[in-house]
Amino acid sequence: MFQISKEFAPPFRLIAPFFITGVAFYLISFIALLFYTPHFSYIELSIAGWVHLFMVGYVMMIIFGAMAQLVPVVLETGHFSVDWYYVIFPILLVGVIGLVLGFWFDPILLSFGGLLVLVAMVIFAVDVFLTIAKTTLSSPTVKAVKLSNLFLLFGILSGFAMALTLSGFMGIDVEDFLVAHVWAVVGGYVLMTIYGITLVLLPMFGLAHGFDQKPIEQAILMLSIAVALVYIGSIVDIELAVWLGELLGFVSVGLYLYQIYLIYQKRVRKELDIWYRSMLFAYASFILSIVLGAVWYLAKSEAVLHAAIWALFVFFAFLINGHLYKIIPFLVWFHRFSELVGKQRVPMLHEMYPKKQADFQFWMSVVGAVLILSGVLFQNDALFKSGASFMLVGALFLVSSVGWMMNFKIAQ
Numbered sequence: 001m002f003q004i005s006k007e008f009a010p011p012f013r014l015i016a017p018f019f020i021t022g023v024a025f026y027l028i029s030f031i032a033l034l035f036y037t038p039h040f041s042y043i044e045l046s047i048a049g050w051v052h053l054f055m056v057g058y059v060m061m062i063i064f065g066a067m068a069q070l071v072p073v074v075l076e077t078g079h080f081s082v083d084w085y086y087v088i089f090p091i092l093l094v095g096v097i098g099l100v101l102g103f104w105f106d107p108i109l110l111s112f113g114g115l116l117v118l119v120a121m122v123i124f125a126v127d128v129f130l131t132i133a134k135t136t137l138s139s140p141t142v143k144a145v146k147l148s149n150l151f152l153l154f155g156i157l158s159g160f161a162m163a164l165t166l167s168g169f170m171g172i173d174v175e176d177f178l179v180a181h182v183w184a185v186v187g188g189y190v191l192m193t194i195y196g197i198t199l200v201l202l203p204m205f206g207l208a209h210g211f212d213q214k215p216i217e218q219a220i221l222m223l224s225i226a227v228a229l230v231y232i233g234s235i236v237d238i239e240l241a242v243w244l245g246e247l248l249g250f251v252s253v254g255l256y257l258y259q260i261y262l263i264y265q266k267r268v269r270k271e272l273d274i275w276y277r278s279m280l281f282a283y284a285s286f287i288l289s290i291v292l293g294a295v296w297y298l299a300k301s302e303a304v305l306h307a308a309i310w311a312l313f314v315f316f317a318f319l320i321n322g323h324l325y326k327i328i329p330f331l332v333w334f335h336r337f338s339e340l341v342g343k344q345r346v347p348m349l350h351e352m353y354p355k356k357q358a359d360f361q362f363w364m365s366v367v368g369a370v371l372i373l374s375g376v377l378f379q380n381d382a383l384f385k386s387g388a389s390f391m392l393v394g395a396l397f398l399v400s401s402v403g404w405m406m407n408f409k410i411a412q
Contacts, residue, residue, distance in 0.1 A: 010068050010082045012335040016406060017089050018065025019328065023395075023402050025057030025096070026317070030368075030392040038376045038384040042306070043175070045166070049103030055186070056117065057096045059316050063193060064088065064124060066327060070197060071131055074141050080130035084123055092120035099163075107166045114163035121156045125149040140217050144196025147224050151188025154231060155181055179234035179242070186312075187249060188227040194319065195220055195256055202260070205275055205326050206267035215259040222252035246297075253290055257283070273350070274358040278322025281366060286315040307377045314369045321361070321398055325353045328405040336408075352408050357401045365394035 032050055040047050068085050072078055079085075098113025128149045132142065158181040164170040165177075199216055203209065226248035233241025260283060270276075292308035295301075329352035337346040368390030375384030 010072075010079065010085065012331055014082065014085050015065050015068050015331060018061055018068070019324065019402060020406070021089075021093060022058050022062035022065065023324075023399050025053060025061060027392070027395040027399050029054045029058060030388055030395045033372075033388040034385065034392070036384075036388075037381050038303075038306075038379050039381075040306075041302075042309075043178075045103045045107070049100050052096070052103060053100045054313060055190075055316075056099065059190060059320065061092065061096070062320055062324075063190070064092065066197070066323075067124075067128070067193075069327075069331065070200070071128060071145070074139075074145060074196070074200060075131055075135040075137060077131065077134045080127050080134065084127050088120045088123050091116050091123070095120055102163070102167075107168070109167075110163040111160075111167040111169060114160045118156050118160045121152055125153055140213055140220060141196040141199050143217075144192050144199075144220050147220065148189045148192035148196065151184045151192060151224075151227055155184030155189055158184060158231075158235075176234050176237065180231045183227050183230040183234075183245070183249075187223060188231075190316070192220065192223055192227075195223065198260070198319075201323060201326075202263050202279070203266075205269070205323075206263065207269040208263045208266040209268075211259075211262045211266045213259070215255045215262065219252045219255035219259065222248050222255060226252055250290070250294070253286075257287065274325045274353070274355070274362060275322045277362060278318045278325075281362075281369075282315050282318035282322065285311045285318065285369070289315060303377055303379060307373055310369075310373055310376055314373075317365070317369075321365075324398075324402065325358055325405075328402065329353050329408070332405060332408050347408070352405060354401050354404045357397050357404065361394045361397035361401060363394075364390050364397065368392075368394055 029050065032053065036047075036050065042048075064085075068079075068082070095113050095116030095118075098109050099117060100113070102109030102111075102113050128145060132146055135142070158177050161170060161172055162174050162177050162181060165172050165174055195216060199213070203211070226245045229241045229245030229248065231245075233239065233245060289308050289311035292304055292311060296304040296308055326349075329349045332352060333347065333349060340346050368387045371383050371387030371390060373387075374380065375382070375387055
């Protein structure tokens, strides 16, 4: 499993709040989704509020918590200052709340929430860069971590500029900066981080060895060029640069999916557990998102664009939630039971997640994801609301499962 000593591992009490808060925001996002309809525009502030609740409150909160543990694994060295995460968490939490409330109720809150998110992410990125400076490793994962945190800074700066504009403190072209912001944060940070970390986690949990890593190296290079071209092209209004960046983005994703296929071919563990099923559905959603994105590029249908974005969100959700059933049990075992090995019975990792609750979470979420996709594509409110209801039930099972895993104890 994770090859790291307790000397480098951050304490569990530092990591746990990120996961707990992340799944809480996940639950809240689907409570909120019940109040939306499939008839919307992506430039509506209320829609931006939901997107930031999901992407920053859920996706990035959990990524930050996971990276607190995984950065030492990837770099084979301790954090520059692991205690900074005690500062990052409350600042990011308050910032997310301010950001979402600003989109939903009062734009003046956007600047304050955005500033706090900016501060939290700058502290996070600085720790990562200073930690990278302590290692001489140069694997594809290390390169992805470096690039993702660089794009994170550009992404949050463009987002903060938009927040200041919406609050009345600046006057930039929000639509142009929105393109730059989305590509830098979603493509440059989230997707680049996924590129790097799945190269560690998928082989680890699937027991895959001896696969070619050239596709992921090329995918990382292509994605970094793509994000840079779109970011610069959208801000300074160079359509050719944006078009080339989008094309390279599609090529990068294709190379990444080919890398996943190579890992899948080499896997030894083939048990259809909650992690394996979640990965299958996640990558099926990712492929669907790319296909729908290509259809939108040709047809320019707003419903197809929204369906493509939803399929991408489903990819993030199933990828993250599936890994929580692996990562949390290991962290609990590592911090609570590892020192008891040889002294008394310690639990196996497969015993440390609630299988029935996990199954309910998976299937409710699958049904909900498909119904919402159908509702968005066909602009059907009943399908959309039904899907949100199923996703909400799935989120409740996820919250329950995370609580069960966090508090796991050996039965006496």
